[in-house]
Amino acid sequence: GAGVSQSPSNKVTEKGKDVELRCDPISGHTALYWYRQSLGQGLEFLIYFQGNSAPDKSGLPSDRFSAERTGGSVSTLTIQRTQQEDSAVYLCASSPRGTRTGTSGANTQYFGPGTRLTVL
Amino acid sequence: AQSVTQLGSHVSVSEGALVLLRCNYSSSVPPYLFWYVQYPNQGLQLLLKYTTGATLVKGINGFEAEFKKSETSFHLTKPSAHMSDAAEYFCAVIHFGNEKLTFGTGTRLTIIP
Numbered sequence: 462g463a464g465v466s467q468s469p470s471n472k473v474t475e476k477g478k479d480v481e482l483r484c485d486p487i488s489g490h491t492a493l494y495w496y497r498q499s500l501g502q503g504l505e506f507l508i509y510f511q512g513n514s515a516p517d518k519s520g521l522p523s524d525r526f527s528a529e530r531t532g533g534s535v536s537t538l539t540i541q542r543t544q545q546e547d548s549a550v551y552l553c554a555s556s557p558r559g560t561r562t563g564t565s566g567a568n569t570q571y572f573g574p575g576t577r578l579t580v581l
Numbered sequence: 582a583q584s585v586t587q588l589g590s591h592v593s594v595s596e597g598a599l600v601l602l603r604c605n606y607s608s609s610v611p612p613y614l615f616w617y618v619q620y621p622n623q624g625l626q627l628l629l630k631y632t633t634g635a636t637l638v639k640g641i642n643g644f645e646a647e648f649k650k651s652e653t654s655f656h657l658t659k660p661s662a663h664m665s666d667a668a669e670y671f672c673a674v675i676h677f678g679n680e681k682l683t684f685g686t687g688t689r690l691t692i693i694p
Contacts, residue, residue, distance in 0.1 A: 465624075494681065504671065504684035517680060552624060554682075570682060572617075572624035 463487070465573035467553050473579045474543055482538045482576045486555030493536050494556070494570060495520075495528060499549035507551075510536060543580045550575040584608060587672050587685035595693045600644075600659040602688050604672030607653065612674040614655040615682065616646055619669045628670075631655060642666070667692045 466485045474480050486493050495507040497520075506520040510530045521527070525544075530536040540547055554570040588603040606612060613632050617625040629640025636648040642665075646657045655672060672685040 492680070496682070503686050504673075504682075506681040506683070509680050511680075520681070554625075569627050569630065572626070574622075574624045 465553055465555050465571055467551075467573040467576050469576060470574065471577045471579075473581065475581050476545060477542055479539065479541045480543055480578065482540075482551050482578070484536045484538070484553030484555075484573060486534060486536070486553070487571055488534075490555035490557050490571075491533060492556040492558055492568075492570075493530060494554040495536070495538050496552040496554065497549045498552060498575070502549075504552075507538070540578075543578075545580050548578055548580045550577050584612075584676070584683050585672055585674050585685040587670075587688050589688055590686065591689045591691065593691040593693055594662045596664060597661050600657070600662045600666065600690065602657040602670050602672075602690065604646075604655045604657065604685060605653050606655065606672075606674050608674070608676055610677045611648075611650055612676045614646075614648060615673040615675075616640065616644070616655075616657050617671045617673060617684075619671065619687075621668075625671065628657070662692050664692050664694065666690060 468483045493510040498504050508528050509517040512533045513530050525541045528538045552572055552575045554572045556568045556570045558568055584607050586605045615630045616628040618628050619625050628644050629638050631638050631648045639645045644659045646655050648655050669687050669689045671687045673682040
């Protein structure tokens with residue numbers, strides 16, 4: 462039983478470059494979440510997918526950030542024109558259903574190991 | 582507005598002593614409540630959660646937490662600390678009508694041999 466996987470585990474890039482971060486959720490999980498963990502801001506929600514649609518994008522910090530999900534599975538978080546303040550660990554999580562729509566109460570969000578992004 | 586408050590960014594306890602990590606939430610409607618643990622260079626692992634029903638919930642590794650609506654609290658406890666408990670602990674909530682986790686600032690737990 463594979464868990465949530467993320468790639469790459471580490472990414473070093475230069476300011477102004479674009480980066481793509483990948484998340485493979487647990488097979489069969491319809492809900493997928495992206496979070497960011499940084500020293501200054503702690504753990505922050507970025508975006509939530511249910512299937513291939515994103516009903517909540519409220520955490521994306523700017524229009525340089527975008528995400529997509531295809532086939533109800535893999536998701537890619539793209540950061541364009543990276544800035545030093547984008548340096549953080551980007552965490553992905555998945556859940557069997559949306560947390561509030563589960564019939565047995567809140568479904569657990571299972572987290573991946575994260576991608577550490579460093580912008581020089 | 583801060584909706585999850587963890588008191589104490591660093592807590593140190595002796596091995597074998599009681600662990601108490603504090604969490605308070607601010608919400609007019611009780612949210613779903615979670616405790617996650619993060620070991621160095623790893624992702625987040627769920628320790629326990631409260632949704633409905635019994636207010637004392639037991640989790641993995643001997644941890645438990647009690648939901649107290651009157652105090653808007655969900656403190657995490659473990660009767661006897663073990664060296665392997667050294668990690669960062671995050672309290673989190675999911676508010677009504679939302680799907681996202683809102684995290685506290687975390688508490689780093691150090692175990693003294």
